[in-house]
Amino acid sequence: MTTAERADTMVLGAGIVGVSIALHLQERGRTVVLVERGEPGGETSHGNAGLIERSSVVPYAFPRDLPTLAALASNRSVAVRYSPATLLRMAPWLARYWWNSAPARLDRLGRAILPLIERSIAEHQRWTQAAGTQALMREGGWIDLYRRKGTLEQALRSAKALACHGLAYDVLGPVELAAREPGLVQGAAEGAIHWRDPVTVSDPGGVTRAYAALFVARGGRLLRGDALSAQQDGDGWRIEAGGRDWRTREAVLALGPWSKEFYERLGYRFPLGFKRGYHMHYEIAPESVPRHPICDAQAGFVLTQMQRGVRLTTGIELADRDAPSDPWQLDQAEQVARRRMPVGRRLDAEPWRGARPCLPDMLPVIGRAPQHPTLWFAFGHAHHGFTLGPVTGRVLAEAMIGETTFCDLRPFSAERFSHGYHANA
Known part of the structure; x- marks a missing residue:
């Protein structure tokens, strides 16, 4: 029987959000495998207007x-x-x-996401030199x-x-x-x-691939595989990817518009x-x-x-x-x-x-899965996936490591959707 490879965390999805989470966890000492069926940044992260939208x-x-x-x-x-x-x-x-x-609700939601918007450029720039993306910015x-x-x-x-x-x-x-x-x-x-x-930026997909290459250069594992095939394994997670069997303690769901298939299989229902x-x-x-x-x-x-x-x-x-x-x-x-x-x-x-991928309150889901303590969510960034990828990576990594997060994550919690989980699904 083949011995499984092990790492601390698997990140499912190598768009700008998933790649950024992997990099931030790596910088905090976690061993990370990043799973993607194609090239990093080849889907939603590729097709946008390349705006790091600090003014939004x-x-x-x-x-x-x-x-x-x-x-x-x-x-x-x-x-x-x-x-x-x-x-x-x-x-x-x-x-x-x-x-x-409505104006009052929009104001409250805007104040919740403002700390992420304010740091969006700085979190991209932390990797610009190391990733070699200066010419694209x-x-x-x-x-x-x-x-x-x-x-x-x-x-x-x-x-x-x-x-x-x-x-x-x-x-x-x-x-x-x-x-x-x-x-x-x-x-x-x-x-x-x-x-x-x-x-x-003049090539948002290229920026995402450069960040992924930086992750690999620093010792991370980028694995070709179907991220939707990841399964619970006791308290942890397992997946076959890159020709090997992998086991990790934690998993992060960062599959953008494909996140739905994964979380629904676990019984979650989000709008x-x-x-x-x-x-x-x-x-x-x-x-x-x-x-x-x-x-x-x-x-x-x-x-x-x-x-x-x-x-x-x-x-x-x-x-x-x-x-x-x-x-x-x-x-x-x-x-x-x-x-x-x-x-x-x-x-x-x-x-x-x-x-x-959009939620009707205009905020992403960022944080721990309510019914699965070793699963973390990071999806639903709507128009601002490329803008908020690196800063999402930072705040989620802080939460996963147990650091004090730089902003309040409660507005982004999956639990704000009171009917978001059905145990018998």
Whole structure:
């Protein structure tokens, strides 16, 4: 009988969250195996706009004003697209999302996640030199475009309301915007807000792979295997991966949108929903390359320079995680984008599609599994997985080691969902 390999912890999932947890545990003296079926950062961590979003101190709330709701209900909005059948199935989830987006509740939720947002850049930067990702990181923030004066004024009022957070931003009229982004088509917007605090990257999947390579260089084990096949083994956990049988004392579930299959097998029921998104890369003349990521606030897409070309990332598609792709949203966003910037031909054979794992209170689940003391959760980061991966790794590692966590983890506890566990499942 083959003797099992042993380690302290297995981390299931090598996206930005899982890789970051593995690195932080390793830095605290734990032996860690990181399990992934493909390349690190090859799924959701690959397909985003590459924003380390320090300025997003308010969670992405459900719209509550009637004009916006009416526009979304038409299902012709470029920013939000939905499958009618999925919308019916998601109705209870959307109702909870809407309820949590009321101003007082949103303020409470924003204060809960603020410590993570505030440290998001610093926790990425702790590995930049060692991982060799300096050339992929760009300072200078990103720019929100507004096509109408009314929406620009409304956005400016919202920005001023964030003064207590000390965020740096510039309000740009058409002349200032043209000077800052000369590649934009003349008259592309009424104005813009340039958020200067965020850091952006030109290859988010590449950054994740570099962090994973750093973990391996420091002695960690990156194993190819099906993370969903991990099983309880007495008080610990076991998995066959990398051609060997492994046993660990603890496990961390960091499988992003695939976490659902694992926790449901153990009897947990969380209201995890999916906001899908697409991206495509485009050719562009050197003189027209965007100097900063540019978001069309109304259409919900981002244009940003990546190593492969200019990437267009779409807004939100409410659909089942694995439902067939629908080209409508990307096609419409591309038409709008061509009126903003002279992007050329498509560079990818097919659009990339991913699913952001979201909970209706806009907070991730981070912490110990209530009914399994040796299992830890880290999923549900919604729009901010790449932003919050390293800082999630830090706070979860602190909790697992028994250190004092730098922020209160109770708002992220799985136990906030009172009906989250069914013993007979």
